Amino acid sequence: MESVIEFRNVTKRYPLYHHIGSGIKELIFNPRRALSLLSGRSYLAIEDISFEIQKGESVALIGRNGAGKSTSLGLVAGVMKPTSGTVKVIGRVASMLELGGGFHPELTGRENIRLNAILLGLRRKELKNRLDRIIEFSELKEFIDEPIRVYSSGMLAKLGFSVISQVDPDILIIDEVLAVGDIAFQRKCMETINDFKKKGVTILFVSHNLADVKNICDRVIWIEDHKLREIGESSSVIASYKEAMA
Ligand SMILES: Nc1ncnc2c1ncn2[C@@H]1O[C@H](COP(=O)(O)OP(=O)(O)OP(=O)(O)O)[C@@H](O)[C@H]1O
Ligand SMILES: [Mg+2]
Numbered sequence: 001m002e003s004v005i006e007f008r009n010v011t012k013r014y015p016l017y018h019h020i021g022s023g024i025k026e027l028i029f030n031p032r033r034a035l036s037l038l039s040g041r042s043y044l045a046i047e048d049i050s051f052e053i054q055k056g057e058s059v060a061l062i063g064r065n066g067a068g069k070s071t072s073l074g075l076v077a078g079v080m081k082p083t084s085g086t087v088k089v090i091g092r093v094a095s096m097l098e099l100g101g102g103f104h105p106e107l108t109g110r111e112n113i114r115l116n117a118i119l120l121g122l123r124r125k126e127l128k129n130r131l132d133r134i135i136e137f138s139e140l141k142e143f144i145d146e147p148i149r150v151y152s153s154g155m156l157a158k159l160g161f162s163v164i165s166q167v168d169p170d171i172l173i174i175d176e177v178l179a180v181g182d183i184a185f186q187r188k189c190m191e192t193i194n195d196f197k198k199k200g201v202t203i204l205f206v207s208h209n210l211a212d213v214k215n216i217c218d219r220v221i222w223i224e225d226h227k228l229r230e231i232g233e234s235s236s237v238i239a240s241y242k243e244a245m246a
């Protein structure tokens with residue numbers, strides 16, 4: 001077996017100056033955070049997390065809000081660096097991390113598709129061949145030449161996943177975002193993710209929908225309080241998570 005994602009003692013802290021944008025508001029509504037900001041402290045997102053994922057495995061990250069799931073995905077996607085420890089990722093990654101992430105509000109749906117498909121590694125010729133299929137998948141035909149600032153959140157999710165559905169990644173990373181799509185679209189996405197799985201794509205998946213997690217994933221990583229609480233076969237980790245939440 002070949003491990004394609006490897007976290008070794010990974011810790012990520014966000015420097016608190018990231019919050020300075022909210023300025024006075026932050027000081028009024030979140031004085032404790034504003035004060036630690038002035039004292040130059042940082043905010044812990046994940047602490048000393050280690051695991052390995054093998055090629056072709058489907059793995060979910062579960063845990064409460066703020067546990068550190070999206071941060072872990074961001075580290076795999078390479079949009080940020082760990083504060084300490086090492087993150088190893090082998091292969092081409094396609095990710096859907098946040099709504100409209102990587103999209104430009106003033107560009108149309110079609111233009112955003114082009115932009116993202118190229119960023120995800122499609123060649124121009126491949127894009128030309130697949131553009132119709134992407135638009136078809138998105139179910140956004142009537143809106144495809146409108147700027148995406150007029151899109152609803154469900155429509156943005158559709159646009160984002162439609163591009164993903166037609167690229168050829170080695171590793172697929174999906175954060176929550178699909179939950180804003182209607183149920184018919186969610187079902188279509190789950191089928192697409194399963195097709196990727198059958199093709200041997202490694203999948204890293206975050207969802208609060210444990211039925212989806214059970215459906216798609218072989219293993220689950222439960223993150224609690226920024227640390228790895230349990231890792232193992234899906235149904236057993238889900239069972240302990242449910243018990244702890246009850
Ligand atoms: N840009 C940031 N600056 C400072 N702190 C952040 C930032 N992003 C996340 N955090 C903090 O890091 C911790 C982990 O956040 P993360 O987004 O990874 O959680 P999550 O498990 O994805 O939660 P959710 O289920 O709500 O999506 C949280 O406590 C959060 O407040
Ligand atoms: Mg998250």
